[in-house]
Amino acid sequence: MRTKNVVHLVLILGLLSVLNLTYAQDTPEVSEEGKEVYEESCAHCHGIEGRGDGSAAENLLPRPRDFTRGLYKIRSTESGQLPTDQDLFDIITIGMPGSSMPGWETSLSANDRWEVVAYIKTFYDGFKESETPPRQISLEGKIPYSEDSVEIGKVLYTQFACFECHGNLGRGDGTSAPTLQDEWGFKSWPANLTQSWNYRGGNGIDDIYKRFIGGIAGSAMPMFEDPAFGLTIEQSKRYNELDSKVEMTESEEEEYNQLDEKMGNAYEILDLMADGDATEEQKQIYDTAMKAFNVKSWHLANYVKSLSPEKQPEPAIGKNVLRSQYTINELPEIADAAWETLESSYFPLVGQIIVEPRQFNPTIDSVNVKSFYNDTEVVFLFTWDDRTHNTEVEEDEDTGTTFEDAIAIQFPVKVPKGPTAEKPYFLWGGRKAVYLWQWKASDADKVTELTAKGINNAEAQEVQGDIQAKSEYTDGQYKLWVKRALKTDDKKDLQLESGVFVPIAFSAWDGANGDVDTKRVISSWYSFVLEPVPSSRRFIYPPLVALLSFGLLVGLRQFVRQRNT
Amino acid sequence: MKTKMLTCLILLFAFGFGLFVFADSHEKEEEMNKLVFPKAYKSTTVKDGGKISGVVKFEGEVPEKKKLEITKDPKVCGVTDKFDESLVVGDGMALKNTIVYLMDISQGKDFDKDAKVEIDQKDCRFDPHVQIIPVGTVLTMLNNDKATHNVHIFGTKKNNTEINIQQTKNRKKMRLTRFKSKNAEGPVEVKCDIHGWMKAWVAYVPHPYFAVTNEKGEFTLEDVPAGTYKLGYWHEACGTNNKEPVTVTVTAGGEVKQDFTLKLKK
Numbered sequence: 001m002r003t004k005n006v007v008h009l010v011l012i013l014g015l016l017s018v019l020n021l022t023y024a025q026d027t028p029e030v031s032e033e034g035k036e037v038y039e040e041s042c043a044h045c046h047g048i049e050g051r052g053d054g055s056a057a058e059n060l061l062p063r064p065r066d067f068t069r070g071l072y073k074i075r076s077t078e079s080g081q082l083p084t085d086q087d088l089f090d091i092i093t094i095g096m097p098g099s100s101m102p103g104w105e106t107s108l109s110a111n112d113r114w115e116v117v118a119y120i121k122t123f124y125d126g127f128k129e130s131e132t133p134p135r136q137i138s139l140e141g142k143i144p145y146s147e148d149s150v151e152i153g154k155v156l157y158t159q160f161a162c163f164e165c166h167g168n169l170g171r172g173d174g175t176s177a178p179t180l181q182d183e184w185g186f187k188s189w190p191a192n193l194t195q196s197w198n199y200r201g202g203n204g205i206d207d208i209y210k211r212f213i214g215g216i217a218g219s220a221m222p223m224f225e226d227p228a229f230g231l232t233i234e235q236s237k238r239y240n241e242l243d244s245k246v247e248m249t250e251s252e253e254e255e256y257n258q259l260d261e262k263m264g265n266a267y268e269i270l271d272l273m274a275d276g277d278a279t280e281e282q283k284q285i286y287d288t289a290m291k292a293f294n295v296k297s298w299h300l301a302n303y304v305k306s307l308s309p310e311k312q313p314e315p316a317i318g319k320n321v322l323r324s325q326y327t328i329n330e331l332p333e334i335a336d337a338a339w340e341t342l343e344s345s346y347f348p349l350v351g352q353i354i355v356e357p358r359q360f361n362p363t364i365d366s367v368n369v370k371s372f373y374n375d376t377e378v379v380f381l382f383t384w385d386d387r388t389h390n391t392e393v394e395e396d397e398d399t400g401t402t403f404e405d406a407i408a409i410q411f412p413v414k415v416p417k418g419p420t421a422e423k424p425y426f427l428w429g430g431r432k433a434v435y436l437w438q439w440k441a442s443d444a445d446k447v448t449e450l451t452a453k454g455i456n457n458a459e460a461q462e463v464q465g466d467i468q469a470k471s472e473y474t475d476g477q478y479k480l481w482v483k484r485a486l487k488t489d490d491k492k493d494l495q496l497e498s499g500v501f502v503p504i505a506f507s508a509w510d511g512a513n514g515d516v517d518t519k520r521v522i523s524s525w526y527s528f529v530l531e532p533v534p535s536s537r538r539f540i541y542p543p544l545v546a547l548l549s550f551g552l553l554v555g556l557r558q559f560v561r562q563r564n565t
Numbered sequence: 566m567k568t569k570m571l572t573c574l575i576l577l578f579a580f581g582f583g584l585f586v587f588a589d590s591h592e593k594e595e596e597m598n599k600l601v602f603p604k605a606y607k608s609t610t611v612k613d614g615g616k617i618s619g620v621v622k623f624e625g626e627v628p629e630k631k632k633l634e635i636t637k638d639p640k641v642c643g644v645t646d647k648f649d650e651s652l653v654v655g656d657g658m659a660l661k662n663t664i665v666y667l668m669d670i671s672q673g674k675d676f677d678k679d680a681k682v683e684i685d686q687k688d689c690r691f692d693p694h695v696q697i698i699p700v701g702t703v704l705t706m707l708n709n710d711k712a713t714h715n716v717h718i719f720g721t722k723k724n725n726t727e728i729n730i731q732q733t734k735n736r737k738k739m740r741l742t743r744f745k746s747k748n749a750e751g752p753v754e755v756k757c758d759i760h761g762w763m764k765a766w767v768a769y770v771p772h773p774y775f776a777v778t779n780e781k782g783e784f785t786l787e788d789v790p791a792g793t794y795k796l797g798y799w800h801e802a803c804g805t806n807n808k809e810p811v812t813v814t815v816t817a818g819g820e821v822k823q824d825f826t827l828k829l830k831k
Contacts, residue, residue, distance in 0.1 A: 126726075176637060181758075222716075225733075260735075
């Protein structure tokens with residue numbers, strides 16, 4: 001009897017010890033179900049213990065979040081505060097665009113998602129320790145979107161120093177961009193604000209506002225305070241004007257000192273408020289300054305909103321297919337205003353993950369293309385965003401090796417007859433060869449013609465045809481201009497004819513992202529067409545046909561009448 | 566029947582133990598690079614306390630000083646040359662920026678209320694490189710540069726919230742009142758992301774017996790109540806002595822000398 005009891009006791013203790021180990025914490029509200037769902041759906045990336053080290057993690061950038069430090073990027077709460085349960089639920093539901101985190105709305109029930117929320121909170125003690133709910137960001141005083149507000153926001157974008165990381169035009173190409181890392185030491189890129197479909201926390205104006213009031217935890221994105229606290233928009237503009245002056249007149253200096261003092265005073269009050277030591281008068285100054293800051297922040301949010309189209313553009317198929325426009329004039333040069341008259345066609349790019357080495361974490365989103373042709377030549381303008389301008393191979397012990405940026409435009413050697421005819425393999429050909437234009441940043445005004453029969457089987461053509469190329473890189477964007485004759489004597493070249501749909505595909509390399517050889521971004525086949533010349537004959541034939549049919553009808557009527565009589 | 570059950574039990578235990586060891590190895594590795602704190606600390610008046618002092622030296626080949634590449638704001642940041650500060654070895658192999666501290670003191674003096682808890686951002690460099698912060702004390706950040714910085718103090722496992730706040734050139738002094746540390750922990754990394762080379766460390770500590778070595782490698786811990794203590798160190802590049810702390814015995818009013826010789830972390 002006694003031995004039985006001992007055995008039972010040992011058994012219970014053993015079970016308890018195992019249970020203790022498998023549960024990170026014994027939080028009563030965490031159910032077995034939450035753990036089960038987590039381990040089945042989340043642990044592959046986020047790890048069994050929530051460290052962000054699941055089996056798939058190594059290949060992902062941004063890395064899956066490590067839940068053990070309570071750092072959540074997308075929050076409705078102030079800087080340094082934990083997210084609300086609703087924040088966590090929303091991210092699980094919607095996912096994080098531009099990252100590997102999918103939305104789970106269709107694959108997990110709402111109940112399961114709430115269970116997961118409860119479970120991931122057990123990975124960080126802070127959730128248990130905090131006595132008060134996290135402080136939420138107030139959305140009061142929101143300023144409606146307008147052109148005027150965008151204009152004001154544009155000035156504030158510089159004053160708030162957003163450009164340091166996000167670049168002058170918001171393409172994520174700021175001078176601090178190349179060295180940014182997250183708190184785990186992994187490379188992290190500032191958002192390209194012109195591509196709002198990749199904003200991790202959504203592209204609503206409220207979302208944007210919350211990101212810079214609350215910061216993005218674990219990343220380089222800080223919370224922002226007013227860079228000219230206590231000053232109105234007009235005053236802060238004036239302050240910056242005076243500040244950048246090499247020499248000030250006496251009255252200007254006086255004005256500057258006054259503004260400087262006002263600002264310094266307001267900053268002091270900010271600290272006093274945080275300590276709870278401010279007088280009534282100081283509180284009033286604080287309130288006024290905070291209101292001005294909120295106004296500035298909403299203008300800034302409106303400006304960021306204005307930088308990107310609402311949605312990712314439709315890819316270049318169907319009605320959006322790339323149509324090269326005929327012109328009787330000279331073809332435009334790279335900086336010609338004529339390009340502004342065309343809509344560009346959008347070709348989304350994805351990481352190449354078929355052949356080793358692969359690119360799982362692409363940084364180039366897409367390439368935009370415009371084209372003109374005349375009776376003898378065709379010209380293309382390729383535009384794509386790249387945060388860094390890499391023209392050579394660089395070894396850097398902190399950021400790793402950097403390669404040069406490049407792009408390749410791919411065509412078949414022979415245009416397949418009809419839409420169902422077989423095209424060459426989309427990854428640089430196979431049995432059927434492809435014809436390529438390859439451009440590299442180290443030789444910025446040159447395009448090399450290649451023939452390829454596979455991604456690792458490309459050769460520069462022995463006879464390089466007369467292809468003109470020019471390129472430029474400004475504010476995080478490449479422009480490549482390429483001009484060639486419609487017809488050439490080289491059998492290895494593509495020959496172009498108006499009205500024929502020609503397959504086209506792209507490969508691009510961002511050197512700073514480690515892209516080289518097969519590690520690149522690609523597209524599958526799209527097509528383009530030299531839009532047939534609007535012919536003057538349309539003014540002759542249709543009336544002629546109409547006239548003839550009318551004549552025939554009259555004749556027929558005459559004939560029928562005669563037969564009847 | 567019974568033997569079977571026993572075997573099952575043994576297996577179960579073995580499995581449990583295996584899991585335990587596996588789950589713990591991660592944590593342990595991390596803990597080896599952190600400071601060790603007493604379970605509790607009570608501040609009292611210390612009369613006739615002793616003193617522990619010494620010099621920390623570096624042993625081994627001193628790597629060539631790594632000059633930092635100034636990739637931003639050259640007019641502000643590039644005026645003086647800057648070097649990587651993870652290992653600063655001075656004359657006579659003196660090792661700067663080593664934390665020397667008592668690991669297991671449970672009662673002693675209170676913090677010096679007048680001591681400045683500040684980090685200056687000057688010439689795009691944090692000064693000091695290692696700052697001790699009493700738990701719950703507000704850190705003050707100075708900006709003496711005509712440049713915008715962001716003060717980024719990493720989030721931690723022990724519920725000391727992440728701080729990442731922009732400090733523009735207009736804000737000369739910023740008290741991080743909203744971000745008080747809650748638990749003893751550290752050292753924790755400090756960075757400016759805008760100027761990626763700017764790095765420093767803070768440690769949130771529960772008692773005042775912490776010292777950071779100066780350029781001569783010297784440290785002093787004063788007003789230590791008589792007793793026997795474990796003396797620990799932490800250095801960014803050389804690690805800790807958590808596995809083998811040194812034991813020192815302090816007598817009333819006496820002075821103990823304890824030097825250290827540190828090698829690069831493997």
